[in-house]
Amino acid sequence: MTNLDPRPDEQRCTAEPAPAGVELVPPRDVPLGGPRAMTVRRTLPSRGRSLVGPFCFADHYGPDDIAQTGGMDVPPHPHIGLQTVTWLFEGRVLHQDALGSVQTVEPGQLSLMTSGHGISHSEEGTLARFPQQGVLHGYQLWTALPEDARHGAQAFEHVADPPVVDVDGARVQVFLGSLAGATSPARAYSPLVAAQVDVPAGTTVRLPVDPAFEHGVLLDAGDLTVAGQPVEPAWLAYTGPGRDVLELRAGERDVRAVLIGGEPFGEQVLMWWNFVGRTHEEVVEARDQWQAAIAGDPVGVARFGTVPGHGGAPLPAPALPHVRLRPRE
Template sequence: MSNVETAPDQVVCRSGSLPDAQCDQRGRAPVEIITARDVPLGGPRAMTVHRTLPQRQRSLIGPWCFVDHYGPDDVSASGGMDVAPHPHTGLQTVSWLFEGAIQHIDSGGNAGLVLPGEVNLMTAGRGICHSEVSTTETTTLHGVQLWLALPESSRHQSEREFEHFAPEVVPFDGGEFLVFLGQLWGQSSPVRTHSPLLGAEIRLQPGASIDLPVSPDFEHGILVDAGEVAVENVPIPRAGIGYTGIGLSEIRIANLGETPARVVLLGGEPFAEEIVMWWNFVGRSHEEIAEYRQEWQDGSDMFGVVDGYVGRGGPGRNAEGLSRLPAPTLPDVRIRARTNPPPQVQGGPDPDSARR
């Protein structure tokens, strides 16, 4: 998915601390609550997404650097998803749907449907472009779009990778889970990633809870899609993330309500490298971002070409008549640093005291 904001945030992520993180210490372990902001995607009938990462409070969870949650969205009212070809650098896009279907085409020659319960992971490396359009049969669109920052060792690769995987639904007492990236509770995904991480969907029946075994070396965030969810006994708002940091060997997730609950668990080893994010690019400096933007505007071979895109405006055009998304204007100042706190709950105890 593209970030189609006309004035996107300018973000440098690096170690540091922030004084204003939201922290709740009433639970078994302290939990940092990351609330979402609404961002419209597109024109007058824009589909609204709920964005939790990046923001001032926290910019990364492991290598996860971008988290959008959307829906359930009535396509007849919003127009659905129609994102013309757009570029990416230095990241992997992770598409995970709950309802609906999206046609994906990229400049690596890959085309296919994104369907509920099936992960699609695209690796940009040095440069890629792709289009995303909800299918005509889709009446409700509901899911998450996620980005992973690539480490220095692979962010310049020329290969434009694409992987698809439909994980097994694994039951447990009171619910079920699916592991789409990494490993969790004896289940693993074969999809290749470039740093240690985890992505899973967890479903809980009304009143159910689970003490989920996790790696204490990972920081974790639990994104709430549906239900009255508590993490470590701390209630988390819908579309928000409950962040637990490193040090926990298990995380309690509970459904306090009378309807089914669903969450997306994101985790990973703290990402040690400083990154710069702007629009659809992840780089390491203002100069790199400016170069990427100019390459895209010039139509260079760096990103390749999407063949076969059909948008709401007909073959090769989106609803606004665009054949490709133009890059926004760069700010007239250098991208300013924005710190990412250490991998522990801000305002909470030392992480070693929370280990179990």
């Protein structure tokens, strides 16, 4: 998924001090396009917290009636320095990328794209692609690639059946990393974890976690407390390193949540639009080369490739600000 903000802020992503208890991060509404566009609820990056482990971006969308909004139709757009993680609860999304990958992603399946030095892709969850589709609902996450991986090769992985484990009556689908004895086959470049956790009403779950990790619990639906702290739907509940058990308790309604986490990211990164870099010069170069790729310049195309299967025009990059990009405090 792309950031369609026409005037995106630059964002410093670095490991913030961990609070002693549970930190609550509210979502903000971000429309993905025009007046009938699907709206997402974004918790990362936020002014208070930019990273949870290597996770630097979290968009929660739906349940969205695509007959009313048109659904998700994101034309070819670029990425550098990250992995995109698509996880659905309802509906289907067609992923196409410059590697030639063409993959329909369905609920409970992982779509993982590694940008390396640069890649382009498109995402479609519309009635035109899926005439029987009524609702689209899920998460889009990004992880920042560490220095030793961010200039590497592009890749795409699809995991149709992530491992599932029962913990205290909760169903846990581990789609990245390892948790409670289950390990995803997907490749990760930093110590991390991501899992869907479904907790029946009235159930308390003591989830064993890595004490070296910080964690975020993204609540989709239900009545949830995290380590004793009530959490509102679409909010993120953050806990710092040092815990080997994370307690999740469901109230009167069943809970569906996504757990993300990892070792605190040891590198400061500069995010602007769809680019996760390190410096102003690097981001400017990536933007210029994407604009050149749109025009057919061989250098730009060599970096980002093309996505012919989408059929629409690529998404131009927003204008850069008239000042040097600086990490936002």
